[in-house]
Amino acid sequence: MTDANWIDAALTAARPQAVGALLRYFRNLDVAEEAFQEACVKALKNWTKNGPPRDPTAWLIFVGRNSAIDVVRRQAKQQPLPPEEVLSDLEDNETAIAEKIDGADYRDDILRLLFICCHPDLPATQQIPLALRIVSGLSVKQIAKAFLVGESAMEQRITRAKGRIAAGEIPFETPDPIERAERLAAVAAMVYLIFNEGYSAAANEQQARIPLCEEAIRLIRLLLRMYPTEPEIMGLAALLLLQNARSAARFDAKGEVVLLEDQDRKLWNREMINEGLALIDKAMRHRQPGPYQIQSAIAALHARAQTADATDWIEIDLLYGALERMMPSPVITLNRAVAVAKVRGPAAALTLIEPLEERLSGYFHYFGVKGGLLMKIGRNGEAREAFNRAIALANTAAEAAHIRMHLDSLSKK
Amino acid sequence: MLYAILCYNDEDVVGAWTKEEDDEVMTRLAAVQEKLTKQGRLGPVARLMPTTAATTLRKSGNEPIVIDGPFAETKEQFLGFYVVDCASLDEALDISRELSIANPGTGSYEIRPISIFRPGQTTS
Structure with missing residues (x-):
């Protein structure tokens, strides 16, 4: 160095x-x-x-x-x-x-700096670049690369976001405890957005977008240093580490998606997993469950399973149930269906997700999961129909390719 | 005599290293360690997870208190250690200098003579 x-x-x-x-x-x-x-x-x-x-x-x-x-x-x-x-x-x-x-007010300084980037007038597409520029100090060039846009377009986006902030009120007075908690929640949500922006990338974009995941982890560690006793911040940090630990196993050599149960677990990063597990253990001790902690507890169960077959699906089903009660959302129910299929069979999972169809009619994963469940109980015609809708809704070529694989296996039957 | 070389640094700075920079430092530190191993002078070595992963149990009256993070909040954190066999303080300082060349910048090494040493063994 x-x-x-x-x-x-x-x-x-x-x-x-x-x-x-x-x-x-x-x-x-x-x-x-x-x-x-x-x-x-x-x-x-x-x-x-x-x-x-x-x-x-x-x-x-x-x-x-x-x-x-x-x-x-x-x-x-x-x-x-x-x-x-x-x-x-x-x-x-x-x-x-x-x-x-x-003095202790440096915490409020950093929190304020992050919080102004979460300004409600700013769309996520502006919040994230702004935070990366101002807080992380990435260059416009680096950010543009991570967002797969040109440098001048990104420069414009950041300038526009700054203009909106300058026009509004920046909260300079020292926040009271409730405001502080609200700011922390908004900032945590933005850190999760930064992570997902990097994590949801397709294989061919992954290399360029890895810095987003790394920055998100750096920011959550910063928040954790500032607020070392907040269980939800520990939970989010654990969640990011446990998810990021799997990145090397998520795509095969051809760039196609490898599902969690098919991943080579030897490629998972043990160091990150161990840190994530240590954090979730710390968080649970507080007995103040929250959505990030529950999601990281689910990720921890996957990380702890030596093989896919050893996964504790019963516990995962229960955790998704708790998450559903905490923040009801059809997407969470859909995720729970995967656990339900393992515990009580594909028919039970299908009953769980069918009522969601109207609300998830534009959601790729809904039809992917539905097709998979139908295929398992031998309703191949309906499965094919669901897979076709999934392909029409696929966000990336890799997603579409994955569904086509299922369609191929159906036509061999 | 056995010495512990305790490594202190600002973990925010260490956390800002890129993966390449981190790997590079680790490779250079490994070279220093290898030399000591060949001389039969290197005992246990550890790099610790960030203090955010730490928990403190503080003895107090009847019921110890459990605290998130390290007990003291300091600018530099305890991030790892080496156990080395040295004939004198000068030798231990020389090793610390080599470590500081392999890993320049901020931080410090505390050289602490060891009073009781049980290397132990874990089974997993």
Whole structure:
């Protein structure tokens, strides 16, 4: 690892806290980002020569803040003065900064930074790139690559999102406990979105989108460090790790989807699984179940099974039942049907999902599962019909190819 | 004498390494370890999971308290350790220097002479 490598890692690690603190001082995202950039440039020069400072984050906040104050003052000479509350905040002396950095409010800074990216006016397609740019510090080029769009299109998307945020109110007052819990829930949901954006990619796109999964895991670890006693944050962290552990086994050499039960479990990443299992154990001890914990408990049962046949489907069925009660959704019922088919047979699973058909009429997986169940009980004509609808609704070529395999096996009967 | 070399670093920084950077550091550290192994001086080595996976049981009165995470919140976290056989503190410092060259940047090594050592053995 060269100097540039470790400095880069140190800057990336400091970024959420430093940009969050600078945003609190200057109350303007662009100013905060520029101040941080400026501090990074100085760090590259200074740290290479003198080694890392004792507290790199505090160093970056201090240097960034000073350089931005200069800019604000210079602009103030040419432009009318900014509002009083902005200026008054700049007059703090050095000791006050040190106190603020050591204090607990850095958590609120980072949470605020993540939370403004979850602005309800922003669609997910803008929230995720914005968070990756501002919080993770990925370059526009990297983000564009992960989203499989051109660089200028992504630049535009991020600029538009920033414009919307600048036009709205950024909540700067210290949140009360309820607001804090709400912000944390919104931010956790966004982290899950980032992960899924990477995880749902097809095989040929997977390489480009892996960074999204890695960033999501880094962000959830950051949240967990900030809120080490939140069982749902532990649950989400466990869920992301347990799912990500399977990535090497999810596609075959031809890029076709390999279902969970057919995956080569030796390809699963044991290190990630062990960390996920450790986290879910910690979470359960709190006895405050939530949707992320239940989903990760299901993933943990898969991870713990040495072979597909050893899977504890009875427990998985029960967990899906609990999840259904907590947040009723036809998609969850559909997932539960897979467990029900294993425990009580395909006919029982079919009875469970048939009432969902109207609501899931545009959902590929519904017809895939339905066709599979019909095939198992020998209603081949209806199975073929369901598979054909699934192919029409497939999102990727790999999904369609997988269903065609079933159709082929039907026509051999 | 046996020394424990305790590794401390900011886990946010270590977590920001790319997979390639992490692999590269591990390869270079493995080279240092191999040399020590050949000399018959290397005991157990461990890299610990992030502190987010940790739980603390704090003794207190009759009923110990269980806490999420490590007990103390510090800027650098305890992330792993080596057990090495050295004739003197200087030798232990030399090994630590080699480790720091293999893994440059932030962090520190605490060199602690070992008082009682039982290497043990797990069966799984």
